[in-house]
Amino acid sequence: MNTNTINLNALDRRKFLATLGLGAAGLAVGGRSAFAAQKLAMGKADHCIMLWLGGGCCHVDTWDPKRRGDAVKRIPGSYYDPIPTAVDGVQVTEHLPRSAQIMDRIYAIRTVHHDTINEHAAAVNRMHTGRTTSGTVIYPSIGSIIAHERGPAAEGVPPYVLIGYPNLTRGPGFLGAKDGYLYLTDTEAGPRGLLPPPDVDTRRFDQRQRLLSELRRNYGKRGNRDAGVENYDAGIEASLKLAGSSFMDTFNLDREKAELRASYGGEFGQRCLLARRLVQSGVRFVEVSHNLNFINGTGWDTHKQGQLNQHGLIRELDNAFASLTLDLEAHNLLDRTLIVIGTEFGRPPEFDNEGGRGHQAQTFSIVLAGEA
Amino acid sequence: MITPLTEMVLEAEGVGELVDTLFLKTLGRRPDPAEGQAYQSLLQKDSTRGLSQKTNAFPLLLENAILMFPGRITFSRGRTRSRRAIARDIEVGSSPTRALQSEWRMNFEDGLWALINSPEMIFVP
Numbered sequence: 001m002n003t004n005t006i007n008l009n010a011l012d013r014r015k016f017l018a019t020l021g022l023g024a025a026g027l028a029v030g031g032r033s034a035f036a037a038q039k040l041a042m043g044k045a046d047h048c049i050m051l052w053l054g055g056g057c058c059h060v061d062t063w064d065p066k067r068r069g070d071a072v073k074r075i076p077g078s079y080y081d082p083i084p085t086a087v088d089g090v091q092v093t094e095h096l097p098r099s100a101q102i103m104d105r106i107y108a109i110r111t112v113h114h115d116t117i118n119e120h121a122a123a124v125n126r127m128h129t130g131r132t133t134s135g136t137v138i139y140p141s142i143g144s145i146i147a148h149e150r151g152p153a154a155e156g157v158p159p160y161v162l163i164g165y166p167n168l169t170r171g172p173g174f175l176g177a178k179d180g181y182l183y184l185t186d187t188e189a190g191p192r193g194l195l196p197p198p199d200v201d202t203r204r205f206d207q208r209q210r211l212l213s214e215l216r217r218n219y220g221k222r223g224n225r226d227a228g229v230e231n232y233d234a235g236i237e238a239s240l241k242l243a244g245s246s247f248m249d250t251f252n253l254d255r256e257k258a259e260l261r262a263s264y265g266g267e268f269g270q271r272c273l274l275a276r277r278l279v280q281s282g283v284r285f286v287e288v289s290h291n292l293n294f295i296n297g298t299g300w301d302t303h304k305q306g307q308l309n310q311h312g313l314i315r316e317l318d319n320a321f322a323s324l325t326l327d328l329e330a331h332n333l334l335d336r337t338l339i340v341i342g343t344e345f346g347r348p349p350e351f352d353n354e355g356g357r358g359h360q361a362q363t364f365s366i367v368l369a370g371e372a
Numbered sequence: 373m374i375t376p377l378t379e380m381v382l383e384a385e386g387v388g389e390l391v392d393t394l395f396l397k398t399l400g401r402r403p404d405p406a407e408g409q410a411y412q413s414l415l416q417k418d419s420t421r422g423l424s425q426k427t428n429a430f431p432l433l434l435e436n437a438i439l440m441f442p443g444r445i446t447f448s449r450g451r452t453r454s455r456r457a458i459a460r461d462i463e464v465g466s467s468p469t470r471a472l473q474s475e476w477r478m479n480f481e482d483g484l485w486a487l488i489n490s491p492e493m494i495f496v497p
Contacts, residue, residue, distance in 0.1 A: 199478075204478060204482055207414075207479070207482045208482045208485050208486055211410060211411075211414065211482060211483055211485075211486035212485075212486040212489050212490065214406065214407060214410050214486075215407065215486055215487065215490040215491075215492075216490065216491060218404060218406060218407055219490065219491045219492060229491050232491065233491045236489060236491075
């Protein structure tokens, strides 16, 4: 069964047979309402921050706790105990205490499902593009779609920033470089692609830009209009605009108070803080990646012994996510920002032979906060 | 360190020829009038301290000679250079040649940067 198409066949047949019975006039009326396009529900958010937990975050150990299991005896269940939250009847794992306290701003969607195979790359692509792969088409990621539809929220600012390693699944696909992302891998250093080398001062930088503009202008005059080159040139245009601008100040985390930085936590938390600053400066979509080498070496892909230090990851997530939500609220941005905690799949309640878990895409959780 | 580009600069007979050769080497064509003009003004700046005046021959010979000894560049045991210096070389590149005045050389680098980033120079990895 093709998972991409909505299965209208059964519905069509029923409607068709029903409207046949109503006669010609009935067919006109019934037919139109049966096939009228559904109006899409639109939200009010102006920005989106997606926290991407690479590896497959185990939902039963975080946002969707089940009865306690035992990894040693291989009894399926959660690895930790649950705690109550600010919302009656909703529990989360004991390692998400700060998030539990602000659960009223959070929506845990526990019924997410996809049947792309339980393999990381395919599932990451599915969750970022909303589709399985088909032929040689490279579909755009959600960030690029948003950049394409809405552009940046301010002048001189890129619409889409990725804090993490560049990857095809986060890219613009057939939409082209204009809807691509600016990326950085180190919050201390800022985006490498926009920083001139240390021995290039403003005078030299301006000189370089003048010469490059000259060459680009002459290239345009010669009338070559290859789509691939245009695409590349659009990227150059965008980086030239950003490189010398005040947008670069956004990356200066020293501007923030030390207590605030501490409340966010380590590198992942600092990335979340940077995401808030980017949203403030007008970036429309920010993806914050949780790197594999943070804390336990395996990231969220807790097979076998990766399970042992999973609580460290969850606590780190809790601090960063809760701080981000409250910080956005303090800046009056939470009602215009959608925070998404994404992951490629969940993990089953059963344990593997070394106390970890495999992959499960059939049911897992995606968490939203802020304005939908 | 003497690179092919440094050699090209040293062998050119004048700024006009240098600009032509630079375009031929990078973009495979000669510059058109506007580009030629822009690059000639760039490289004629401080002309008395740039192309026409070179430092004396000894540092040039030394740079060339050092290249002939194996193990100089990266994998030496550290007798000639410290590990940190080697690491810096890999990260930043080796020191600029002493055969050219630094200000002129920096203008040349800016010109080369623009050529490498032009739409005509696209690498498909």
